[in-house]
Amino acid sequence: MVKKHAPPRSAPTLSDVAQEAGVSTATVSRCLNSPERVVESTRQRVMAAVERLEYTPNFAARAMVAKRSYTIGAIIPTMENAIFARGLQAFQDALSDQGYTLLVSSSAYRPELEAAQIRTLVARGADGLLLIGHDRDEGIYDYLAQHRVPALVAWSYAPDARSPSVGFDNRSAMAELAQHVLDLGHRRIAMISGFAAGNDRARSRVLGARDAFIANGLDPEALRVVETSYDFEKGARAFEEIVTQQPDVTAVICGNDVLAAGALQEARRLGIAIPEQISVTGFDDIELAAVVSPALTTVHVPHREMGRQAAHALIAMVAAASQQAALPDVSQCISTKVVSRASLSPPPG
Amino acid sequence: MVKKHAPPRSAPTLSDVAQEAGVSTATVSRCLNSPERVVESTRQRVMAAVERLEYTPNFAARAMVAKRSYTIGAIIPTMENAIFARGLQAFQDALSDQGYTLLVSSSAYRPELEAAQIRTLVARGADGLLLIGHDRDEGIYDYLAQHRVPALVAWSYAPDARSPSVGFDNRSAMAELAQHVLDLGHRRIAMISGFAAGNDRARSRVLGARDAFIANGLDPEALRVVETSYDFEKGARAFEEIVTQQPDVTAVICGNDVLAAGALQEARRLGIAIPEQISVTGFDDIELAAVVSPALTTVHVPHREMGRQAAHALIAMVAAASQQAALPDVSQCISTKVVSRASLSPPPG
DNA sequence: TTGTATGCGTTATCAA
DNA sequence: TTGATAACGCATACAA
Numbered sequence: 170m171v172k173k174h175a176p177p178r179s180a181p182t183l184s185d186v187a188q189e190a191g192v193s194t195a196t197v198s199r200c201l202n203s204p205e206r207v208v209e210s211t212r213q214r215v216m217a218a219v220e221r222l223e224y225t226p227n228f229a230a231r232a233m234v235a236k237r238s239y240t241i242g243a244i245i246p247t248m249e250n251a252i253f254a255r256g257l258q259a260f261q262d263a264l265s266d267q268g269y270t271l272l273v274s275s276s277a278y279r280p281e282l283e284a285a286q287i288r289t290l291v292a293r294g295a296d297g298l299l300l301i302g303h304d305r306d307e308g309i310y311d312y313l314a315q316h317r318v319p320a321l322v323a324w325s326y327a328p329d330a331r332s333p334s335v336g337f338d339n340r341s342a343m344a345e346l347a348q349h350v351l352d353l354g355h356r357r358i359a360m361i362s363g364f365a366a367g368n369d370r371a372r373s374r375v376l377g378a379r380d381a382f383i384a385n386g387l388d389p390e391a392l393r394v395v396e397t398s399y400d401f402e403k404g405a406r407a408f409e410e411i412v413t414q415q416p417d418v419t420a421v422i423c424g425n426d427v428l429a430a431g432a433l434q435e436a437r438r439l440g441i442a443i444p445e446q447i448s449v450t451g452f453d454d455i456e457l458a459a460v461v462s463p464a465l466t467t468v469h470v471p472h473r474e475m476g477r478q479a480a481h482a483l484i485a486m487v488a489a490a491s492q493q494a495a496l497p498d499v500s501q502c503i504s505t506k507v508v509s510r511a512s513l514s515p516p517p518g
Numbered sequence: 519m520v521k522k523h524a525p526p527r528s529a530p531t532l533s534d535v536a537q538e539a540g541v542s543t544a545t546v547s548r549c550l551n552s553p554e555r556v557v558e559s560t561r562q563r564v565m566a567a568v569e570r571l572e573y574t575p576n577f578a579a580r581a582m583v584a585k586r587s588y589t590i591g592a593i594i595p596t597m598e599n600a601i602f603a604r605g606l607q608a609f610q611d612a613l614s615d616q617g618y619t620l621l622v623s624s625s626a627y628r629p630e631l632e633a634a635q636i637r638t639l640v641a642r643g644a645d646g647l648l649l650i651g652h653d654r655d656e657g658i659y660d661y662l663a664q665h666r667v668p669a670l671v672a673w674s675y676a677p678d679a680r681s682p683s684v685g686f687d688n689r690s691a692m693a694e695l696a697q698h699v700l701d702l703g704h705r706r707i708a709m710i711s712g713f714a715a716g717n718d719r720a721r722s723r724v725l726g727a728r729d730a731f732i733a734n735g736l737d738p739e740a741l742r743v744v745e746t747s748y749d750f751e752k753g754a755r756a757f758e759e760i761v762t763q764q765p766d767v768t769a770v771i772c773g774n775d776v777l778a779a780g781a782l783q784e785a786r787r788l789g790i791a792i793p794e795q796i797s798v799t800g801f802d803d804i805e806l807a808a809v810v811s812p813a814l815t816t817v818h819v820p821h822r823e824m825g826r827q828a829a830h831a832l833i834a835m836v837a838a839a840s841q842q843a844a845l846p847d848v849s850q851c852i853s854t855k856v857v858s859r860a861s862l863s864p865p866p867g
Numbered sequence: 868t869t870g871t872a873t874g875c876g877t878t879a880t881c882a883a
Numbered sequence: 884t885t886g887a888t889a890a891c892g893c894a895t896a897c898a899a
Contacts, residue, residue, distance in 0.1 A: 179585070180665050182892055193870045198894055208868060223664060225641040229581040230892035233875050236528075238578065240642075248607045250805070251600060258597045258624065265623075270638065273622050274614075275607065289619060292574040293589075315572060316529050401805055430809045437811065456599070456750055460779045462786065462811040531876055542886045547878060557884060579876035582891050 181222040190218035201226065232294050237491060240270050241483060242290030243299040246278045250427050251455045252399070253301070256323070259476030260299065267484055269296075278398070280367050284309055291318050297487040299323055299479060303330040304369045319486035319496060323479045325370050326502040333486070333500045335479040339370045342468045342505040343377030344384070346450055347422060349466070349507055351385050353515045355420040355448065359393045361407040361432060362424040371396075374424055374452065399424070404431025405438075412441065419447060419516035426451035426458045429465050433512070444514040454508055463511035475503045530571040539567035550575065581643055586840060589619050590832060591639030592648040595627045599776050600804045601748070602650070605672070608825030609648065616833055618645075627747070629716050633658055640667050646836040648672055648828060652679045653718045668835035668845060672828045674719050675851040682835070682849040684828040688719045691817045691854040692726030693733070695799055696771060698815070698856055700734050702864045704769040704797065708742045710756040710781060711773040720745075723773055723801065748773070753780025754787075761790065768796060768865035775800035775807045778814050782861070793863040803857055812860035824852045 187194045192211060199207050200215040207215075218224075232238040241264055245253040261271045272290060276283035283300075287309060290298060298313070298320040310331045313320050322334035350358060360378055363371035379389035395410060397403040404427060411418060423429035429451035436443050443449055443463055451458050451467035458465040482499035489496050536543045541560060548556050549564040556564075567573075581587040590613055594602040610620045621639060625632035632649075636658060639647060647662070647669040659680045662669050671683035699707060709727055712720035728738035744759060746752040753776060760767060772778035778800035785792050792798055792812055800807050800816035807814040831848035838845050 183894095184892080194893075195871080195895080196869060199869085202894075206868080211869080223661065225637060225665070227582070227892050228642040229578040229587065230875090231894080232578040233576070233582060233877090233892085234894050236875080248597075248603045248610075249600070250603070251598070254597045254599070254603065261597075261623065270621070270642065271623065272619070274610065274620065288574060293577040293619065312572060316574070401809065434809055457806065457809065460750065460783055460806065461809055532878095533876080543877080544879085544886060544888095545884085548885085551878080555884080560884085576876050579891090580878075582876085582893095583878045585891080 180227070181224045182227065183224075186215065186218045186222055186224050189222060190215045238294035238296055239268055240272055240293070240295050241297050241299065241480075241487075242272045242274075242287075242293070242295035244283055244286050244290070245273065245275050245301055247399070248273075248275045250399070250401075251457065252425060252427065252453055253324070255455070256472035256476040256479075259473040260323075260480050261476075263477045263480030264484070267480070269484065278364070278368070280305060287313070291316050296491070297321065297483045299483060300332070301325070302369050303327050303332065303334065304367050307331070317490055319483070319490045321479060321483045321486060321499070323475060325373070326500065327369070328500055328502075333482070333496070333498065335475060335482050335499065335501045335503065337470055337475070337503045337505045339373035340377040340380065342470075343374040343422075343452065344380040345377075345505075346452070346466075346468050346507050347378040347381035348384070349509070350420050350422060350448065350450065350513065351381055351387075353448075353513070355516050356387070356391075357415070357418045357516075358391075358420045358422060359395065359411045359415060359418045360422040360424070361404055361411070361428045362394050362396050363399045363428070364396050371424055378422055393418075397428070399427055401427050401431040401434075404428035405435035406431075408432035408435040409439070412436075412439065412447070420513070421447060421449050423449065423451050426453045426455050426465055426467055429467070429512070430457055430461050433461050433463070433465075444512050446517055448513045448516070450513055458508075459510070466510045466513035467508055468505050469508045470505050471503055478503065529576070530573045531576065532573075535564065535567045535571055535573050538571060539564045587643035587645055588617055589621055589642065589644050590646050590648065590829075590836075591621045591623075591636075591642070591644035593632055593635050593639070594622065594624050594650055596748070597622075597624045599748070599750075600806065601774060601776065601802055602673070604804070605821035605825040605828075608822040609672075609829050610825075612826045612829030613833070616829070618829075618833065627713075627717070629654060636662070640665050645840070646670065646832045648832060649681070650674070651718050652676050652681065652683065653716045656680070666839055668832070668839045670828060670832045670835060670848070672824060674722070675849065676718070677849055677851075682831070682845070682847065684824060684831050684848065684850045684852065686819055686824070686852045686854045688722035689726040689729065691819075692723040692771075692801065693729040694726075695801070695815075695817050695856050696727040696730035697733070698858070699769050699771060699797065699799065699862065700730055700736075702797075702862070704865050705736070705740075706764070706767045706865075707740075707769045707771060708744065708760045708764060708767050709771040709773070710753060710760070710777045711743050711745050712748045712777070713745050720773055727771055746777070748776055750776050750780040750783075753777035754784035755780075757781035757784040758788070761785075761788065761796070769862070770796060770798050772798065772800050775802045775804050775814055775816055778816070778861070779806055779810050782810050782812070782814075793861050795866055797862045797865070799862055807857075808859070815859045815862035816857055817854050818857045819854050820852055827852065 326336040382389040451465040454469035675685040714721040731738040800814040803818035
C-alpha cells in the first residue's frame, strides 16, 4: 500500500482537512464548531478526514479571531508548599469542566515578579486572572482595567477592595483561634507571622490575634510578633528566637501550618514538650497539620470549596467582560473554623 | 486636561502604536524585535508611543506567524502534595530565565486524562512537553512524533525508553534503601507501594526492594507488597492492614514519604512505637520527611537539580525541533542518596 | 446546506 | 532606514 502524500512536515491545518474531505474550509470549521449546521453525510466525511489526519485546531489562530483564549492565568506566591496546592487544584478542575485552561506561575512572594507575570499572562491572552491577596500596586489594577482583563482575588476576602474576591476573613478567623488560646488561660503569647509587607493575609492575621487581646481587655502590644518568610526552617528559627528571648511564653501562634510545623520540630530539638510546656497553633489546615506530632490546632480553610467558587466567579466575570457588560458582583466570603487538635492545651502550672 | 481619545475599547495593537508614532507597523515591529535595525530618533518616538499606550504584543498573533509559542507544557500526576512541587518550581524558574512560559496541568494519576491534556497542550501550541514517568500508550508517543512536539520524561530515568528522560533510577535507589534495612537485620519486611499499573516509578521501586532481597540470598516473594494510591490516609490504612495481617513485621518500606507519613500516624494511633517496634522508610525526601516524628529515613531526590536539568534538556530539544534538526541526546541520570533519620533502626529483640 | 472572501495582529520579504 | 504587502490558520458574514 502506497501513501498518497509524503508525511506532512508540520501539523495539518483546516485546509488540509478540507482537501482530504473534498469540502471547503468553512465546512470543516462548521463541523467542528456547530455540527448541527452541516448535513450528516458531509459531516461524517469531514470527521473521518479529521481523524485520519489527527487534526487539532491551531490554538493561536483560533484565539486571535475569537478574541478569547479560554485561558485563565493564576499567579500564586509559591508552589513549594501545599498552602495553595489544594485550592488551585480545585480551581483548575472547575475551570476545565467549563472548557478553560489554567496557566499557573509563581511569584516567590516577590511583588515585582508578580507584576511581570501579570503582564506576561495578559500578553498571552489570558481571559482572566486569579491573584492571591489584595496587596499590590494600584498601577497593576489600572493596567488590568485598561486591558479589560478581569481579575479575581482569592485567599482573602475584602468587600471594599479594588478587585472582587472569593476568600475568607483572615482577621476574624485568627481572632477566633486566638480567643481559644486565651480561653484556655494563656497570657504570655508570641506569634510567628509571615512578612506583613505586601501580604494582607499575614497582616490581617496579626490584627486578628490582637483583636482577641483587646476583646479580652488585654494590651494588644503584649503580643510579641516575629516576622519571617513562610518557610519551615524559618519557623524553626523564629521559635528558637522566641523561647530564647522570652522563656516564659506559654503559647506560640503561627501564621500558618508550615511555620507551626517548623516550630514543632525546633521544640523537639530543644527538648521542649508541646503542648505541655508550650502550646503551638497553625493556620490553613493543610495535610501537614494532621501529620505532625502533636497534630496542630489550626484554622480550617475549605480550600477546595474556595477554589471551586473562585473558578465560577472568575468565569462569570470573563463572560461579562467579553460581552462588554458590567462586571457582576461575585465576591464571596468563605467561612473557616477552628480545628482543635493536640498542640494546644492549657498553660502549665 | 482633556484626553485626546476615548479610552480604547480593547487592547492597543501594532497599528495603534504605528499611528500614534507616525510610522508603519513594520517599523514598530522592528523596534520591538531588532531595535538595532531602526535609527535612534524614530526608535525613541516609537518606544514613547508604546509606553503611552501600554502596548503589549498579542501573543496569539506572534505565535501564529513565528510557529513557536515559547510555551512549555507539563503534566504532573498531582498538585495536591509536594512530590512534584519543588522540582516543577525549579523547572519553571529555569524556563522563564530562557523566556519560556510554563503551562501546568495535573492528571490525577489517570492515564486517559493525561492523554487528553497532552492533546490540549499540543493544540495550544506548546513547543515541548514535560511528562512524568515513561508508562503510557504508544499511541501518545506516535501522536507527539506526528505533531513534532518534543517530549521529555522526568522523575524516572530509562535510557532505552521511547522518550529521552532526565530523572533518577528508581529501582536502584530503592534497592539501596532496602539494603540499609536488611543490613540492620530486618527480615520480616512489608512494603506499601503506589499502584503499579501505569506507574513505572512505583513498579521500579518494588523491583528495587526485591533486588535487595535477592542480593542478600532471600526470597524476593517474601516481601509482601500492599498497593494503594499515593495518599496520606491511604498510607495509614495500608499500614493498619499490614500490622493486622502480619503482626510480626519489623519494617515497612513505603513507596514515598506521603505514604510513610500516613503509616507513622496510624502507628501512633495504634500505639505502635516507631522505630522501636516497627521501622518505617519513605522515598523522595520532601519537606514532610523531616517534619514528621520520628523523622523519616528516606531516599533523597535532588528535585531542584532535576527540574533545572530537565528545563535545559527540553529547551535543547525544542530548539532542535524548530530547526528540523535531529533531537540531541539529552537524557540524564540524576543521582539520589539514602538519608538516615530516626524512623529506621535495628529490629526489636 | 455549502462555498467565497475577508479580517484578526504579527512577522518577514521585498521595494523604495 | 523605512514602508507596502503577503502570509500564518481560523471563524464568520455574506453569497450562492
